[in-house]
Amino acid sequence: MHNIRTLADINIYLDKLRNVQLDREYKLKRMRDLMSFLGNPQKDLNIIHVAGTSGKTSTCYYVASLLKQAGYTTGLSVSPHIDEINERLQINLNPVQISEFIDVFNEFCKTIETFDQNITYFEFFIAMAFWYFNKIKVDYAIIEVGIGGLLDGTNIADNSNKICVITDIGIDHTKLLGDTIELIAEQKAGIIKRNNQVFCHNQNEIVDSIINNKANKFKATIHNPKQYKYNLNLNDYQKKNFSLACSITDFIIEKDNKPILEMEQIKKASNIIIPGRFEVLKMNNKTIILDGAHNPQKIDSLVENVLKIYPYQTKRILITLLSGDSQKNNEILISLSKMTNKITITQLRVINDRELDKKYENYKTILDGQDITYLGDPDKAFAKSIDSSEEVLIITGSFKLIGMYRKKLVSNLAR
Numbered sequence: 001m002h003n004i005r006t007l008a009d010i011n012i013y014l015d016k017l018r019n020v021q022l023d024r025e026y027k028l029k030r031m032r033d034l035m036s037f038l039g040n041p042q043k044d045l046n047i048i049h050v051a052g053t054s055g056k057t058s059t060c061y062y063v064a065s066l067l068k069q070a071g072y073t074t075g076l077s078v079s080p081h082i083d084e085i086n087e088r089l090q091i092n093l094n095p096v097q098i099s100e101f102i103d104v105f106n107e108f109c110k111t112i113e114t115f116d117q118n119i120t121y122f123e124f125f126i127a128m129a130f131w132y133f134n135k136i137k138v139d140y141a142i143i144e145v146g147i148g149g150l151l152d153g154t155n156i157a158d159n160s161n162k163i164c165v166i167t168d169i170g171i172d173h174t175k176l177l178g179d180t181i182e183l184i185a186e187q188k189a190g191i192i193k194r195n196n197q198v199f200c201h202n203q204n205e206i207v208d209s210i211i212n213n214k215a216n217k218f219k220a221t222i223h224n225p226k227q228y229k230y231n232l233n234l235n236d237y238q239k240k241n242f243s244l245a246c247s248i249t250d251f252i253i254e255k256d257n258k259p260i261l262e263m264e265q266i267k268k269a270s271n272i273i274i275p276g277r278f279e280v281l282k283m284n285n286k287t288i289i290l291d292g293a294h295n296p297q298k299i300d301s302l303v304e305n306v307l308k309i310y311p312y313q314t315k316r317i318l319i320t321l322l323s324g325d326s327q328k329n330n331e332i333l334i335s336l337s338k339m340t341n342k343i344t345i346t347q348l349r350v351i352n353d354r355e356l357d358k359k360y361e362n363y364k365t366i367l368d369g370q371d372i373t374y375l376g377d378p379d380k381a382f383a384k385s386i387d388s389s390e391e392v393l394i395i396t397g398s399f400k401l402i403g404m405y406r407k408k409l410v411s412n413l414a415r
Contacts, residue, residue, distance in 0.1 A: 004106050007098065010085060013109075017121040030117050031153045034127050037115050041134035045141045047157045048248065051149040051188045052167025054298050055241045058277050059167055060144050061093070062245035065269040067140055068092050069261055070253055075133035075141040077126065082275040082292075082403045088125050089132060093272065104132055122146050126153045140252070150190020158193045163248060164220070166191075166200040167241065169207050170297035181206055189214040196220040199248050201240065223247060230263070232270045235278055235305040242270055276402040278305065281409055287313070287392045290406060292399035294322065296331040302396060303335050315340035316390040318381060319397035320348055321360070330366050332397075341370040342390055346381035348400050353377075378404060 004010055035042060048063055050056050057078050064074045074092055081087035086095040089104070096104060108128045112119075119127070126143070133141040145152045169185050185207045192198055192214045202208055202224055215222050225247040234242055246266070253260060261269075273279060279290040287310065293302045306315070317336050321329045336343060345360055356376040364372060375381035382405055385393055395405060 004102060004109070006102070007085065010102070010105055014085075014121055014124075017119065017124055027151055028153070028156060030119060031123050031127070031156050033117060034112070034115060034119060034123065035130065035156050037112065038127065038131050042130040042141075042157045043159060044134050045130065045157075045159070046139065046161065046163075047159055048140055048142045048163045048165060049145070049154060049157055049191050050142065050165040050167065051145040051152075051191045052165075053170040053184070053188070053295070054301065055167035055237065055244075056144050058238060058241040058274050059165060059244050060142050061272060061274045062242050062269065063165075063248050064090070064093050064142050065272045066245055066249040066261065066266070067252065069265040069269045070249060070258060072139040072252075073137075075129065075136075075138035077129035077133075077142070078144045079122065079125075079146050080399045080403075082399060083407055087275070089129060091136070091138070104128070108132070120153075123153045130157075145188075145191065148184075148187035148190070150187045152191075155191055157191075160193065160195040162193055162196050163251075164191050164193075164196045164198045165244065165248060166198065166211060167244065168201070168297070169203060170295065182210065185210040186214075192218055192220050194218045194220070197251065198222045199225070199244060199251075201225060201244060223251065226250075230266060230270075232267060234270060235309060237301045237305065238278065275406065276399055278302070279406075283386070283409075283412070285391065286386070288409060289392065289394045289396075290402050290409075291394065291396045292402050293396050294398055296328060296335065299332045299335050299396070302394070303339050306392070306394060307339050310392050313391040314342075314389070315392040315394060316342040316344065316385055316388050318344045318346065318385040318393060318395045320346055320378075320401045321397060326362065329363065333363055333367055337367055337370060339394075340390070341367075342388070343367075343370060344373045344375060344381050344385050346375050346378045346401075348378065348398065348404070350378070351376040 004013060050060050060076060060078055064076045067074050076090040076093065077088055079088065086098060086101040089096045089101060108131060143154050143157065145154050149155060166188055169188050189211045198215050198220050200211060212222065225243045228243045228246055232239065232242065276290050276292045281288045289306065291302050293299045317340055321332065347356060353374060353376045356374045360374055375384060395402060
């Protein structure tokens with residue numbers, strides 16, 4: 001029996017699950033067994049299942065926001081969380097209050113207490129989300145894929161009425177998904193089940209062919225978003241995500257014979273804050289952009305939008321780089337150098353600055369002449385970057401890094 005009273009207790013419990021994840025195979029049998037143990041609550045839900053490499057979380061938030069404006073009750077489960085763990089369980093875009101979240105957590109732990117298999121951190125939260133959303137009877141459960149799609153823990157959702165969403169696909173998580181766009185696209189398209197409605201932008205010939213073939217195999221229907229001409233305060237890639245969300249919402253509203261959204265409702269839906277996704281904060285005369293971009297594709301989009309919105313401002317970047325992937329880190333730094341030569345590299349944990357300098361010494365050669373600072377203490381790196389003279393500070397490279405800094409920024413900065 002678990003008696004969890006605080007978030008600290010939850011984290012202690014979850015640490016054990018994180019250790020389970022390290023030595024478990026990436027497969028679905030255990031998740032199917034767990035959901036069967038729970039009575040398969042996912043089968044009673046209207047599910048919007050979102051996969052992709054870039055734009056998943058933003059699209060999830062926009063769908064939830066639009067459906068809220070249309071009068072629906074939504075459950076939203078995203079991964080990773082930024083500030084607190086309760087972001088993984090949201091009702092109408094509001095994370096379940098901490099006190100209630102602890103109660104839900106305890107009840108779920110009690111419910112699965114006699115389940116006879118170890119489960120992972122991610123499996124725990126996805127199962128809890130399906131269980132809780134069914135318990136309170138949301139109108140739609142919006143579920144973000146963790147990694148890939150085909151073998152992801154969320155893919156036990158095989159309802160024929162499921163709405164599948166596939167955002168932009170690129171190279172990421174190659175150890176699990178494969179190192180070619182074909183293999184990765186096969187994994188993402190793996191969320192498509194029989195008779196599903198599938199929403200995605202046209203991408204490239206390879207990706208489109210794989211998605212189309214999967215849809216044809218399962219008699220699923222593909223919808224490409226309309227070209228909405230709304231005058232919204234969004235950057236280009238968020239406009240793309242929002243148009244995808246609008247198409248999904250329009251389909252649901254038409255299916256349910258509900259009134260179409262007014263322009264004021266659409267604008268209100270677009271103005272939500274999506275933590276750590278090109279999130280802009282202001283401090284005195286400095287603009288701070290929080291963006292968890294952590295692969296070359298996402299970094300390229302970040303650079304493109306920063307240069308378009310802030311073309312003349314001086315800029316500094318605070319980043320943590322991918323561990324052990326020098327090639328991708330080279331690509332990321334070369335891309336970032338298009339918008340500034342002021343880069344501070346740090347770590348998620350405190351390490352000796354000399355150790356960090358040695359670890360990244362090859363990047364000095366790649367970016368010869370750039371002003372690169374190595375600070376192994378993330379708090380010192382943050383303080384130095386905040387105090388720098390540049391007008392725009394971009395913090396990127398990892399959602400964990402964003403999470404480290406966001407709370408202190410939000411509490412001290414005026415938007």
